Amino acid sequence: MPELPEVETTLRGLTPYLLGQSIVEVTIRNAHLRWPIPAELPELLRGKTVQTMTRRAKYLLFKFEHGTLLIHLGMSGSLRLLTEYQPADKHDHFELLLQNGNRMRLRDPRRFGSVLWQVEGATHPLLSRLGAEPLQATFTAEQLYQAAQRCRRAIKILLMENKVVVGVGNIYANEALFRSGIAPFCPANQLGVAQCEKLVREIKNTLTEAIAQGGSSLRDYVNSDGKQGYFQQNYSVYGREGQPCRRCATPIKMLRQGQRASFYCPHCQQ
DNA sequence: AGAACCACCTGGCAGC
DNA sequence: TGCTGCCAGGTGGTTC
Numbered sequence: 001m002p003e004l005p006e007v008e009t010t011l012r013g014l015t016p017y018l019l020g021q022s023i024v025e026v027t028i029r030n031a032h033l034r035w036p037i038p039a040e041l042p043e044l045l046r047g048k049t050v051q052t053m054t055r056r057a058k059y060l061l062f063k064f065e066h067g068t069l070l071i072h073l074g075m076s077g078s079l080r081l082l083t084e085y086q087p088a089d090k091h092d093h094f095e096l097l098l099q100n101g102n103r104m105r106l107r108d109p110r111r112f113g114s115v116l117w118q119v120e121g122a123t124h125p126l127l128s129r130l131g132a133e134p135l136q137a138t139f140t141a142e143q144l145y146q147a148a149q150r151c152r153r154a155i156k157i158l159l160m161e162n163k164v165v166v167g168v169g170n171i172y173a174n175e176a177l178f179r180s181g182i183a184p185f186c187p188a189n190q191l192g193v194a195q196c197e198k199l200v201r202e203i204k205n206t207l208t209e210a211i212a213q214g215g216s217s218l219r220d221y222v223n224s225d226g227k228q229g230y231f232q233q234n235y236s237v238y239g240r241e242g243q244p245c246r247r248c249a250t251p252i253k254m255l256r257q258g259q260r261a262s263f264y265c266p267h268c269q270q
Numbered sequence: 271a272g273a274a275c276c277a278c279c280t281g282g283c284a285g286c
Numbered sequence: 287t288g289c290t291g292c293c294a295g296g297t298g299g300t301t302c
């Protein structure tokens with residue numbers, strides 16, 4: 001479910017409700033996510049106040065005075081804010097009860113997500129080797145070009161690796177490549193500077209537009225405020241195999257790269 | 271070092 | 287209706 005726009009939308013939706021609140025109670029219903037939820041979290045967080053809420057790649061960071069709670073939504077995770085009690089679903093694994101009575105509840109059917117603790121002053125190993133944030137000025141065409149020159153694999157694989165740039169998942173890799181006129185199977189080291197400039201611009205544009213529209217939704221995605229997103233209706237190529245390209249009407253093709261589906265227009269993308 | 275593949279999990283859907 | 291097989295938004299770890 002969550003690509004970067006969903007994570008960003010979740011962050012923005014939750015921040016007004018959590019910032020400055022202190023934690024009354026932490027409930028771990030199922031600690032068995034991708035990595036175990038630290039058993040000491042309830043003890044660590046009880047009585048502590050959320051000082052800042054930020055995002056790094058697809059990790060949500062809730063900073064406290066003595067450390068940071070990291071939450072990753074994996075493939076199927078969602079965070080919701082409950083203003084009144086609701087019985088927990090079988091996939092509701094983790095929950096914070098706030099001083100004002102609100103609850104932030106993590107639901108994650110596939111349990112690929114994670115809830116982790118980072119002690120103040122340290123950098124969690126999972127955050128230590130991440131590439132540039134796609135929406136910040138530190139992600140540049142020059143940087144992508146340099147990395148691409150050293151990579152013989154397909155450009156789409158490189159984009160999704162989180163080494164050069166983070167937060168570009170399967171949907172937005174496909175969409176940004178379409179908008180750049182670059183085929184997903186093009187070897188990274190064959191891209192010119194101009195193509196890298198276009199690609200960086202379109203990654204930023206695609207993500208920015210998606211965030212502006214409230215994040216895309218597929219099936220079970222629910223925003224933190226409970227409303228459905230709607231960006232999925234606007235995909236140019238993702239999930240559109242056999243349907244006409246919106247630009248030239250050529251049927252969209254699908255192929256598999258690294259066990260992920262790639263969609264592209266054989267006419268618009270070379 | 272770089273590249274390819276595997277693993278973790280449940281639910282939804284197509285096809286029989 | 288029910289079973290089987292396949293697919294899915296992520297990404298760290300292992301193996302070659």
